[in-house]
Amino acid sequence: MSITLDNLSKTFGSYQALEDISLSLTGGELVGLLGPSGSGKTTLLRIIAGLEKADTGRVLFDGKDVTNMPVQQRKVGFVFQQYALFRHMTVFDNVGFGLRMLPRHERPDRAARKARIMELLELVQLEQLAKRYPAQLSGGQRQRVALARALAVNPSVLLLDEPFGALDAKVRKELRRWLRRLHEQIPVTSVFVTHDQEEAMEVSDQVVVMSQGRIEQIGAPRQVYEEPASRFVFDFLGHINALAGQCNLACADSGGRPRWENGVAWLALPDSGCPSGELTFYMRPHEAQLAHSPTDKAHLPVVVEELSVFGATVKLELGAVGWHAHALEVELPRDDFLALGIERRQQLFLRPLRLQSITANGALGPVIDPT
Amino acid sequence: MQTPRSLLQWSLVLLALALTVLLLVLPLVLIFSKALGAGWEMVALNLADSDMRHAIWLTVLAALITVPVNLVFGVLLAWCVTRYEFRGRKFLTTLIDIPFAMSPVVAGLCYLVIYGIESRLGGWLYDHDIQLMFAWPGIVMVTIFVTCPYVARVLIPLMESQGSDEEEAALLLGASGFKTFLYVTLPNIKWALLYGVVITNARAVGEFGAVSVVSGSIRGQTLTLPLHVELLHQDYNTVGAFTAAALLASMAMLTLVLKTIMEWRQQQRITNGNVDHENVEKEAQPQ
Structure with missing residues (x-):
């Protein structure tokens, strides 16, 4: 599913978080939103998800205006930096939550739900931990559960907010390669936010470099590195x-x-x-x-x-x-x-x-x- | 933490123990011994007294209405304060503390001034055959006022620390606002909520000051247990007064036991939530 953002602006009090953002993302790509903290990338992601409302501008999925569509109906998978797993539910119940929340006529029966959950847990290689609680998992495992939970309802768009930000360097590296491979298996349009240039360059098909609520450059990783469009991009990507x-x-x-x-x-x-x-x-x-x-x-x-x-x-x-x-x-x-x-x-x-x-x-x- | 070693350290511990016995345990023991001093028959006789029964009933009624009202109010308030950002949010959290800061007698007096028969509102209500003050509704009203901060006060720090990520995750997964509350928010605050209910109940049952102002002390009609204790005591009915007091003390101790259990449960949850993950980090990494 393609995502189009049309002249989005957002202010928090007197702080301009986003300024006139227009962006068109092709379906099936893995897009990295890259920028320093305070550049508005998380706000942009939350507006796409419907968790935040832009002051002006429109959000379109496949050309359809979803600006005023409530978050529940957007069919967006979202992965939080701090995992946001339901702490009182097992891994199994966490992954199955989205299926349980489907309206009655769309909801698969218990056996079908179980099969789907186990299929997803297999995909994230955690099938043996189905009965554990989030508190009993490591950070990397929790984030994979969060990913499985987001994928359970076949989202049209997958949004990831600094998905590896809370993990240590080694696990982070492994997980992002794994995410890249996962995206090749399930080519759902994905947008992930990061402030780590290396991460953005390694994982993304397209990189969107942001600074102070504005888009500085959009392009393939090699393009933004070799032909930076502005001083900021040059400065931000790699040492100078x-x-x-x-x-x-x-x-x-x-x-x-x-x-x-x-x-x-x-x-x-x-x-x-x-x-x-x-x-x-x-x-x-x-x-x-x-x-x-x-x-x-x-x-x-x-x-x-x-x-x-x-x-x-x-x-x-x-x-x-x-x-x-x-x-x-x-x-x-x-x-x-x-x-x-x-x-x-x-x-x-x-x-x-x-x-x-x-x-x-x-x-x-x-x-x-x-x- | 260490075990006391020197003589000074031991005497400090002994002093603390002695004071606890003298100030806390002894009066409690005395209440029960006085109540039972004249034998079980006298206790039974006093409990069978119609005024005593009415006082017990009124106290339970006040608690039965107060607790659910303040449960809903507390959850609503905690939700608003921790989930929405609006002008006056800080001010609202300060307002919650008014019943804590103010003497209950003052609260009772305020209610009397507003809803009493001399006031315009009270007069209008009286004309429509509604009497709030010097009747059980007034008692319930001031009890609600005095105990309203407890649930909110327990929930606010917890809900603040838990954040709204889980609720947002539930909404993103298609859950309605109500289902999000039912399946995600409520299970997360369950124990804190119960704890809030327990202390609200304890305060509701024991409230004296505010209730005494609005009750009018009509025997067999507007006396709650704490007021009844005072009345019996003034009547030189020692066994009766101490029987009522023992009842209140029993309720308090039951509350204390429940509270301790719940605190222990909360503690368990917190330690379970912060398990050290260094050792599990290595297993089952993606291949």
């Missing part, structure tokens, strides 16, 4: 190094060509595209190399402060020498690292491979290739 400095449009040292400068450090810029004045570059840790000498396009002297040689890539923390920058993080392939013979406190030159410019007003500027 910020190189702040001044753009000098006609620098005498470089024969009247534009240059980015910060202390003794400089970068040659293309002839057009960069405005004069304050100019910041964002650089991902893997988008740089190190060398013993500068190039004619990049002169960024650095010193190795920390290095972590664990794994296939070597993580280095660099300090700027003769210019100002926060600790720079660079990841090098192990072979490159060994070839350079890098040691702690060694002076080297940073050679960025790709730089995203950010103009003084915070907008994304052109991408520079300084090699």
Whole structure:
């Protein structure tokens, strides 16, 4: 079932939780709503579910307006961060609750209900725990019961609010892979809220990045990572190094060509595209190399402060020498690292491979290739 | 926690025990010994007295009406305060405490002023042959007033800590508002609710101050057990007074036993709810 959101806005008192959200989700996809806390993603999910009412705007399921449809009739499966299992019921009764609540003429008989419940418990691999109470289960098990309970009534839409937020890192990782596989078995349109970029990138077909009640970007995980539509998205997805400095449009040292400068450090810029004045570059840790000498396009002297040689890539923390920058993080392939013979406190030159410019007003500027 | 070791520690414990016996146990024992002092026949005779029977009946009636009314009122209030966000919510929670903070005598007097025959409302009711004050309805009314916070006060912290997630989950699974309350809310607050009922009942049965103002002390008509104790005592009917007092004390102790059992049940539920899951976390992870 496809979900369409049409100009949704919501305020809590004076706080604008959502501002004019329009979004169209294709049926059968697993969509991640990603954003920092307070970005309005949970509010948006609750409006889709019918637990919250938007001040203005419409919600459509398969083109049908459900804005004023009560929550009971929306046929939405919902999984809460804190599980929200019925604590006085066994796992079996929890999963069967939705079936029991069906109107009499739709309700399957006792035997059929039991078969359905056991089928679902098998799906979430908890059939041996049917008689337990939620308090007797681990966090991961509880969340799987919650998922089985939500799926019992064949929901047209499955909504998950930070489903793995209350679990420890290892269980979280296992569960999200498992959710991904489950979605391939039961391809119901699913929306899940998360503030964990890794989780969103790994699980989703589509990622919706939100910030301050607005949608920043919608796209496939690779697309939002590689082609961020705004400074916020660039900043929020993965680590970035910020190189702040001044753009000098006609620098005498470089024969009247534009240059980015910060202390003794400089970068040659293309002839057009960069405005004069304050100019910041964002650089991902893997988008740089190190060398013993500068190039004619990049002169960024650095010193190795920390290095972590664990794994296939070597993580280095660099300090700027003769210019100002926060600790720079660079990841090098192990072979490159060994070839350079890098040691702690060694002076080297940073050679960025790709730089995203950010103009003084915070907008994304052109991408520079300084090699 | 440790066992007392030094002489000082032991004497503290002994002092506490001695005070408990002197202040709590001794009077209680005295009540029963005085009541039974003249033999079982006198107790039976006093219990057979029509005024005594009426007092017992009136006390039970007041409790029978008060408890259900305050049960509904308490659940409603706790629901509103913990499930809805509205202007004046905090103020409402403060208002609930008025009967706690105010002397029951003042409450009785207020009711007398509003519903008494001298007031406009009381006069109008009197013209329509409805007498509230100096009659059993007045007694029930002030008893309800005095005991109304108990159920709400027990439920509010519990319902606040439980949150509304489970109820929302039930609604999402297609349950109506009523079914959600019946199948999800009620089982979760069951023991706290019973506990609230027990203490409401205890206070309703024992209420003296407010009732004495609105009762008018008409023998055999508007005397509840606590008022009857006072009256018998003033009549120098020691056995009668202590028999009535022993009845009240028995009701109180029964309540105490029920309350202890329920508290224990609550405690059990809480510890069961917070089982340490570290050891079960590893088993049965998805493959």
